[in-house]
Amino acid sequence: NRIYNLNKNVQYIIWQPIIQQPPDTIYAEIRDDFYSGYFQMTGQYAMEEIFNTAPMPAAYDLSVICDKQISCRVNQLSLPAGKLVTGLCGFGTNGDEGSNKYYLLTGGPGAGPLFNLTNGAVFCSIESFNAVTMFSNTSSYQAKIVDFISIGGTAAIGHSFEPIADATIDTEFLFYNLMADYDSDGYADMTFIEAAFTAIPYISWTEVVIGDPLMRIAYGTGGEAEHLEPGDVDGSGQVDIADVYAWMNYYLGALNSEQQSSFEEYHDLCDLNSDGNINFSDFAAFFESY
Numbered sequence: 387n388r389i390y391n392l393n394k395n396v397q398y399i400i401w402q403p404i405i406q407q408p409p410d411t412i413y414a415e416i417r418d419d420f421y422s423g424y425f426q427m428t429g430q431y432a433m434e435e436i437f438n439t440a441p442m443p444a445a446y447d448l449s450v451i452c453d454k455q456i457s458c459r460v461n462q463l464s465l466p467a468g469k470l471v472t473g474l475c476g477f478g479t480n481g482d483e484g485s486n487k488y489y490l491l492t493g494g495p496g497a498g499p500l501f502n503l504t505n506g507a508v509f510c511s512i513e514s515f516n517a518v519t520m521f522s523n524t525s526s527y528q529a530k531i532v533d534f535i536s537i538g539g540t541a542a543i544g545h546s547f548e549p550i551a552d553a554t555i556d557t558e559f560l561f562y563n564l565m566a567d568y569d570s571d572g573y574a575d576m577t578f579i580e581a582a583f584t585a586i587p588y589i590s591w592t593e594v595v596i597g598d599p600l601m602r603i604a605y606g607t608g609g610e611a612e613h614l615e616p617g618d619v620d621g622s623g624q625v626d627i628a629d630v631y632a633w634m635n636y637y638l639g640a641l642n643s644e645q646q647s648s649f650e651e652y653h654d655l656c657d658l659n660s661d662g663n664i665n666f667s668d669f670a671a672f673f674e675s676y
Contacts, residue, residue, distance in 0.1 A: 420475075423558035424452040427565070437464070445565040445574075446605050448472070459483035461494045462501050471501040472603070473564060475557045478511035478529050487526065490533040499537035506603050508564055508578065509534035509542040510555045510585075517544025517594035531596060541578050541597020543585070553588050560585035565603060574603035617671070619655045632656075637664050 424432040428440035432452040437460070441447035449469070453460050459481070465471075479487055490509075493500040513528035520532045531542035543555050563581035567574050576584075579599035586593050617625040619632040636656045656664045658671035 419557045470504040478513035503538040556585045
């Protein structure tokens with residue numbers, strides 16, 4: 387792929403306050419996304435004809451794989467027991483494995499999903515028309531990004547037409563920015579849509595992004611999901627008079643925002659009946675919970 391406006395002598399993946407962003411260059415670099423992405427994430431070079439793997443220091447030593455084996459598609463059985471996949475990119479049906487367009491759905495153990503996925507898993511591939519439809523069984527020789535969602539994926543980037551070389555997703559940007567926690571706060575530094583934006587060379591009709599734009603990778607052991615009772619606007623764990631006051635503040639803020647054509651004050655916990663509006667229908671629902 388071609389990388390424009392980036393000086394190869396600058397560590398442009400990580401923002402540097404003393405360097406003009408982006409640093410201008412007089413020529414377009416030509417680079418292989420898979421090799422370059424592996425190096426950016428691990429600091430190591432991928433070797434030919436082997437299953438390369440190394441940790442990503444900026445992502446709590448998350449394992450990174452660059453599979454350069456010939457005529458061999460890896461699947462869940464290729465990974466250590468219990469491991470899950472968070473990011474996946476490849477040539478898809480354009481590779482040398484000879485697989486059909488259902489490889490994501492049936493290329494794994496027992497003709498099941500290719501991989502077991504973590505929450506937040508993201509996919510892209512160099513396949514024509516892989517985002518031209520959200521239906522797997524339409525007439526096409528390529529896999530669909532919706533196949534990845536159907537096996538448990540969270541988000542994906544695809545092409546509604548031919549992925550012209552200059553427009554192919556820059557996976558070195560996508561996966562580094564999706565995974566890296568450079569400030570070590572336990573969360574990736576970018577949301578999915580921010581990482582996707584850095585990886586799409588052109589903003590046009592050809593590239594399709596699906597998934598929760600504000601999804602952010604979180605590191606750690608996880609915990610029990612938080613469940614808020616309907617009407618618990620302030621998140622205190624109970625519905626009381628404080629929630630009534632909080633609701634009124636948000637309601638008045640929403641009214642003010644609507645007058646200014648802005649919805650920054652909208653709060654989904656105030657929309658008790660989930661109709662997209664904060665009004666006295668929600669206030670009536672309060673007393674069913676209060």
